[in-house]
Amino acid sequence: MDNNTRLLFNKMCADMARTYGVNAVDKSFAATPSVEQTLMDKIVLSSDFLQRINVLGVDELKGEKILGSVSGLLGKRTDTSAGDRQTSDVANLDANGYECVKTEYDVHLGYALLDAWAKFPDFNDRFLTYVRRAIALSRIKVGFHGTEAAAVTNSGTNPNGEDVNVGWFEHLRNYNASAQLMSEGGTVGEIRLGGAGDYPNLDAMVYDVLQLVGEEHRDGGDLVAMMGRELLSFDKTQLYTAQGATPTEKERIETNAVTRTYGGLPSFTVPYMPARGLLITSWDNLSLYYQNGKVRQKIEDNAKRDRVEHYNTLNEAYVIEDLEKAGAVEFANVKIWDGSAFV
Template structure:
């Protein structure tokens, strides 16, 4: 398809601009010129809701607006008991700030919808469908990037390089990196210098994902959190594929095939999920709400423009943003750098 904005797509895009300007309470002309505009508090709530709707995993974690660029992690009560008594009064457990800090950095998301895509959407459905597709694309793109950086980010570079760091490794420090840097990495098992072998045939350190997760729970998760029913196993697709492949090979009746299918949803008796952009050989056991994503209140800015040079519709979202872990002791992980899906090598000599 040629890169031409059809009259139908152009008309629908103009209508989209009008609705966007009306919704944010800004001048249509300024919007069409691509000028940045601040997101007001009511629209901040709507924007966050739209992002949550676009990626299921974001609904599971803790998203909080904070006032300061640096501060103490917001305590959402992970693992704390809120029931008791006092002889001369009422028992209360505060939900406030935790004992370790967070830091937000400038974060700029931008997406371009090419004319050919817009033309296809304009031809495929109604005006309402066109609006929905544009909004869903933009919100889902930005939401998935938040998750991508959360799992893969290791630093916050002044100038990011998406070609060298396609998973956003240089956009911000994500959850795994923050845990690596806490208490000498005590909550993370395995490294490039200390390999762990996962072999479903039994010739490695672990034969099953159940054994791996159970080790994390019983050896690395703090005893205060080990029996929390919210503990969830986040497991990489490569580990799941290796484990399922072995089960399917051994399955000679329907019940065993069902067991192999269920492996992707339950590990070590806990709920198991494979989130988007989660490293294939990583395993994490934590409470999903223990993973935090903070945005500084009042910093959200949006812009949208019909860019002739790029031959597409541009949408950008700027804010101060950062990641945090609520309670490090409720997080345990096998790091992908230390995992090999293979038999353990024979001892030297």
């Protein structure tokens, strides 16, 4: 790296060492609880999606869920002349707990990139924001695609982090797939959308998946439909077919001015949702736990590879607080009508 870049990099490392209370950052180091919380908060702030769900620190590697969901009837009346008023427990904490697994988020940045950043006054922020954003996006990808926590991962065969951790869809599969996760329609192993398939449109599919959510949760007003880009693209194609001949309507579609709900639920696209994925739940029913006091970092200048390496280790678990407050489709089984066949 250039001499000026070297000065800025060394200053950043010295500043971090002071913040974390260590002699140097080229050896593995932890943080005080308050500094660790600040670090986790900044990673969350780098992603709109992570800000919507729960990202919580837990003390134990394995244990009971923390939040659960609110369910049951609370309103009542009591004859206090005959007995005491009794409170009700409306927190639904199921027996499925959590287990954090060690996860490595290791990033390297080439000297050329650092030299480019050195021309700006916010070198430190650019470096750290880049790393935090990379961690945030990786967390989300694993959350939607993860199926297991392998002893040694292989990104070549599992490009979406399928072997990094057990994600949210997989928790539904393991819990009660037949009740919470739709895997097929009228054709074995397939869910057909469009044409003469199981669902003529996305509205019908969302409405049907909503019925997989526990009945007591369906009318709470907090459910949303998170869906993948190919499902939304199919719906947009239908809008073009129906309204594209009208210039004003076409313009509204192209500029995304059309705000739609599906099956009576507001819809959202989120990073790394499987392209044909559909998950109905509330934002606060999805959680990502990390173990307090186990966040480790190390920054190393690797001149042999012309790069700086930033190592990050966390113990993490993906959690659906109330599994019955969720419904989804098995995205690998979704087939979409392309005008001539289901593909």
